Amino acid sequence: MLFSSISFLYCFLPVVLLIYLVVPRRLKNFILLLSSLFFYFCGEPGYLIVMVAACISGYLHGLWIDKEKGGRLAKISLISSVFFSIGPLLFFKYTNFAVRNFNLLLGTDIGLLNIALPIGISFYTFQVLSYTIDVYRGDVKAQRNFIDFATYVSLFPQLIAGPIVRYAVVESELSSRIHSSADMAAGISRFIIGLSKKVIIANTLGELGDIFLKSGSKTVLFYWLYALSFMIQIYYDFSGYSDMAIGLGRIFGFHFPENFDYPFISRSLTEFWRRWHISLGTWFRDYVYIPMGGNRAGKAKWLRNIFVVWFLTGFWHGAEWNFILWGLYFAVFLCLEKLFLLKVLEKIPVFARHIYMLFFIMVSFVLFNGDGLAECISNIRGMFGFPGVPLVGAEAIYYLKSYSVILLVAAVGATPLPRMAVDRLKSLKKINRLANILEPAVQVSLLLLVTAYLVDGSFNPFLYFRF
Template sequence: MLFSSISFLYYFLAAVLLIYFIVPFKAKNLVLLIASLFFYFYGEPIYTLLMLATTLSSYIHGLLIDHFRGTKWAKVFVWTSVASSLAALGFFKYSDFFISNVNNLFGGSIPLLELALPIGISFYTFQTLSYTIDVYRGEAKVQKSFVRLATYVALFPQLIAGPIVRYTTVEEDLSSRTHSFENFSCGATRFVLGLAKKVLIADRLGDLIASFHASDEKSVVFYWIYAFAVFLQLYFDFSGYSDMAIGLGRIFGFRFLENFNYPIVSKSIAEFWRRWHMSLGSWFRDYVYIPLGGNRVSKWRWLFNTLVVWMLTGFWHGADWTFILWGLYFAVFLVLEKFVLNKFFAKIPRVFSHIYVVLVILISFVLFSANGMAGAIADIGGMFGAGNLPFWTRETGYYLAGYAVLLVAACIGATPLLKTAVLKLKEKSRIANNVINVLEPIVVVALLLVITSYFVGGSFSAFLYFRF
């Protein structure tokens, strides 16, 4: 089920809110679990069983690890837990990638499995992994209630597109959490803002991207407009989804960690990844990078660790060489920054480091969105005029003029300018705070009306991060 749909907003959410706030606290987790399973079943009836099996496996492994704590069996069970979770992920997400590469390499003809990718499998697999590993490390208590653990894994606000919520983040909330007007109102506002980012900005930029692909009159400038549109669309789509997840979680009393922190203002690629998809970055840091030795190792070992982590980060996003290359592309810049660029940028005005980051990420997301390696080479080449591409065409002017307001608004919206201004106003003046408080419900209703109008107009589209 899509958040950006009438069925979610006016059927599912309405019913869940009503039932959830009527039942006593003891039954709330069960209500959320049943609702979440229905939410998943609605989009993936058969794969609901896979998700339940993964959860059951984690539940049993958690109990076994706890039971055999201090013995070698605990280690065995954490490894079988990791292996079984990764086997399921590998089978459903990566088997065709490996088969086609084996076929290409050895001239074989092993038939592809052509399995449909279970929605959200990358997210919930990483969540269950974090649970069993944290139980093994003693950082989380074992969960003896299957309902609670299943509620954590299946929790519909974050089930299919993240953020990757660690078990330790919601461990306490699962057994006791606060329901208040403050939580509900902050959650509702955050949810509506996220929905607006997705429907009013990301999907509209998606129209521009579709027009670019359909165009026979591309130009160098059009390729750069496309690059901006791709980055901004991904940002507003994914951060919008994260806002919705965090907002819905808050309505139900859960506190999820932030997933985005205005990555466009970064001054280095290392900073960018501390601000972009933070839950994934921190997951790889805590469960792959640090166990490999982190940065407390020799220079060459650190280089190896970095390449492994970023190759896996790219591969997590999709079963294609472009994603692996995308991850390694960032690894190269992180290495360059550590040894060369940071020293260089420290000596020159800060604006140049911003320009550097914007250039690197624009190219990276063109690569990310490309249709295979050949498409990636063509798209990135187009940005630099490869193939005698004209600098400007009439169609470029049409689309630039048509989308100028949206692109400028999206660029401003991707920075913390508006949020900072509102917070400063609220802090400095009591009157301003009261005026903003009066405006907030009006803005929420106005946005809901406009968003609904887009649903009715039939212009919703699938979230981009579903395919991961």
């Protein structure tokens, strides 16, 4: 089930909300768990068992690790937990990739597995892993209540596309959390904003991407329009989903971490990655980069660590070579920036630093979005007019005109300017009073507009569902 679907908004959510608010406190997690299992079952009936198995495995391993803490079997229990967490992810996500490359390399003809990727497996696997590792490290206590633990893993607001919520973040809220009108209202606002970002902006720009991919008259302008629109689309798609997750979490009394912090205002790629998919970046930092020595083990190991982390980051996003290259692309740039480029960048005008960041991010997303390596290369070559691609054409100009307002709105919306303007207005007493009516009215209008887009549209899965 998608958040951006009529059946979620006007069937699932009201029913769950009603039951959740009515039942006594001690049953709230149980209701959330049941709702989350049903939510997952609606989208992936066959794979519910995989998710439940991850919950059971994580729960039992947490207890085992806790029991063996400081003992002989502590490490074995941790290795076992990593094996049982990563195993299903490797099997479902990477088997076909391995088989394809094995066949290519050795000329064999081993058949591919006819399996789909369970939705959200990359996210909930990382949540379970972070929990067992944190228990091993003594950062959190093992959860003894299975309902609470399974609720943490399967919580529907962030189950299928993050953010990756560490157990430590919600540990106390799982056992006791405060429900307030302030939290609920803030959650509703955030949810509606996320929904609008996804449905009104990301989906609309997605249409432009589809038009480009089907077009037979691609020009340099069209390639750039596509690259720009996809870069903005993926931001609105993914950050919109994170907003919805954070908003829904808050409605139910949870405070999830932020996942995006205006990444497009960055002045370097290093800064960009501090602001983009923060929960994934910090996960790799805390569970891979730092345990490998981080930047404290000499320059060579430091660079190696960066390459390992970014290889894994790319591979996490998808079992295709273009994702691996995408990760390594960032590894190269981050190394260069750390070695000397950041110092160079500091000497050039801020505007030029933004251009530098946006250019390389845009190219990276063309690499990210290609259907195979050949298409990625072809699209990147096309951006620079190779081979013999005309500069402009009627189609590109038409779509540039048609999508210019939404691109402009999206570009401004990706900066802190709207937030700053609203805060500035609210600081005026009269306006602040007016905001009591205006803000909810805008939110209602957005919700109705989203409903209109959904009713008129078709099925639009989130981009990050495939990860």
